[in-house]
Amino acid sequence: xxxxxxxxxxxxxxxxxxxxxxxxxxxxxxxxxxxxxxxxxxxxxxxxxxxxxxxxxxxxxxxxxxxxxxxxxxxxxxxxxxxxxxxxxxxxxxxxxxxxxxxxxxxxxxxx
Amino acid sequence: xxxxxxxxxxxxxxxxxxxxxxxxxxxxxxxxxxxxxxxxxxxxxxxxxxxxxxxxxxxxxxxxxxxxxxxxxxxxxxxxxxxxxxxxxxxxxxxxxxxxxxxxxxxxxxxxxxxxxxxxx
Numbered sequence: 042x043x044x045x046x047x048x049x050x051x052x053x054x055x056x057x058x059x060x061x062x063x064x065x066x067x068x069x070x071x072x073x074x075x076x077x078x079x080x081x082x083x084x085x086x087x088x089x090x091x092x093x094x095x096x097x098x099x100x101x102x103x104x105x106x107x108x109x110x111x112x113x114x115x116x117x118x119x120x121x122x123x124x125x126x127x128x129x130x131x132x133x134x135x136x137x138x139x140x141x142x143x144x145x146x147x148x149x150x151x152x153x
Numbered sequence: 154x155x156x157x158x159x160x161x162x163x164x165x166x167x168x169x170x171x172x173x174x175x176x177x178x179x180x181x182x183x184x185x186x187x188x189x190x191x192x193x194x195x196x197x198x199x200x201x202x203x204x205x206x207x208x209x210x211x212x213x214x215x216x217x218x219x220x221x222x223x224x225x226x227x228x229x230x231x232x233x234x235x236x237x238x239x240x241x242x243x244x245x246x247x248x249x250x251x252x253x254x255x256x257x258x259x260x261x262x263x264x265x266x267x268x269x270x271x272x273x274x
Contacts, residue, residue, distance in 0.1 A: 081260035083198075090248055090264035091198065102262065134198055138259055141212050143188075145198040 043067050043137050047146035054151060060122040062149045064135035069115045072139060079139035082111055082120045085148075086131045094133075095120065127153065155179035155263055157249045162268030169239050173268055175232040175249030180263075183207065183227040186252035188261060189234050191245035191270075201247070202234060203257035210256070217243075239272045246270075 044067040054060045070079045078098035083091040093102045095111035098118055108123045122129055130153060135146040161173040173189070188203035202213045202223040211223050222235040232249055247270055251263035 079258070083261075090266055091261075092264070093253075093260055093262045096253060096260040096262075136198075136260070138257070141203075141258075142214050143200045143203075143257065145200070148197045 042142060043070065043140060043144050045135055045137055045144050045146040047133075047135060047149045049149060050147070051150040051152065054122075054125045054153065056127065056153065057124050060125050060129070060151050062120045062133050062135075062151070064113075064118040064120070064146050066116045066118075066137055066139075070137045070139035071115050078114050078118070079137055080111075080113070080118050081136045081138065082109075083134045083136065084129075084131045085134065091134065122151070125151070125153075155251075157251065157263055157265035159247065159249050159265045159268035162247065162270045164271045164273060165239055166274055167240060167272055169272070170235070170237045171239065171270060173234040173236065173247055173249075173270075175265060177230045177232065177249075177251070180251070182225075182230040184255065186255055186257040186259070187225060187232045188250045188252055188257050189223065189232075190248045190250050190261065190264075191243075192248070192267070193242075193245040196245075199245075203252065204232070205257070206255040212257070236270070239270075241272050244270060244272050 048063045080098040082095040085091040099111045132148045186205045189201040220238045246267040248267045249265040250261035253259040253262045
């Protein structure tokens with residue numbers, strides 16, 4: 042199984058500041074035939090199910106604010122939240138869908 | 154509105170069985186692969202099982218292989234998870250999710266609120 046490791050486990054950010062979350066996979070999730078990274082990011086607020094933010098490592102899901110962006114390739118990925126808003130307080134997960142079973146990172150808690 | 158609504162959770166003794174259901178609405182169900190993802194209390198996300206658009210291909214996490222069976226009824230827009238030989242470590246909130254395509258080699262773009270399964274003597 043591909044192991045996904047996020048860092049840090051938690052992060053305190055001031056309103057309006059930038060939050061950066063890292064995700065590392067134990068093997069590459071770049072599919073050579075289509076040159077896509079099979080990597081997604083999710084946001085989970087307390088008491089709610091996860092919400093898809095980013096797929097193919099950098100494609101924003103419809104309706105997701107553009108302060109959320111994803112980058113990286115191969116084994117190293119980053120989710121950036123520019124100008125953090127109060128409603129961005131949540132746990133964020135990365136997930137690979139390159140191979141079965143799909144696996145998630147342990148989560149990163151973003152707090153104010 | 155695109156929606157997934159789970160049901161069938163509850164409290165069960167170790168070794169018991171439960172059948173979870175997921176009712177889908179607001180989209181063409183048989184265009185999409187579907188999965189179950191669980192979350193133990195206070196813990197992270199764990200993929201449990203997935204099924205492609207026509208039910209012809211299924212997959213399971215090692216932790217549930219041989220005990221759980223995923224199925225779907227496209228005529229009823231429904232997804233199921235038959236859970237047998239339940240263990241304490243299966244205690245979790247079980248989410249029904251839609252895969253962004255006909256198979257689950259893709260992200261999960263729609264999530265249900267979940268149904269809670271508690272395994273306890």
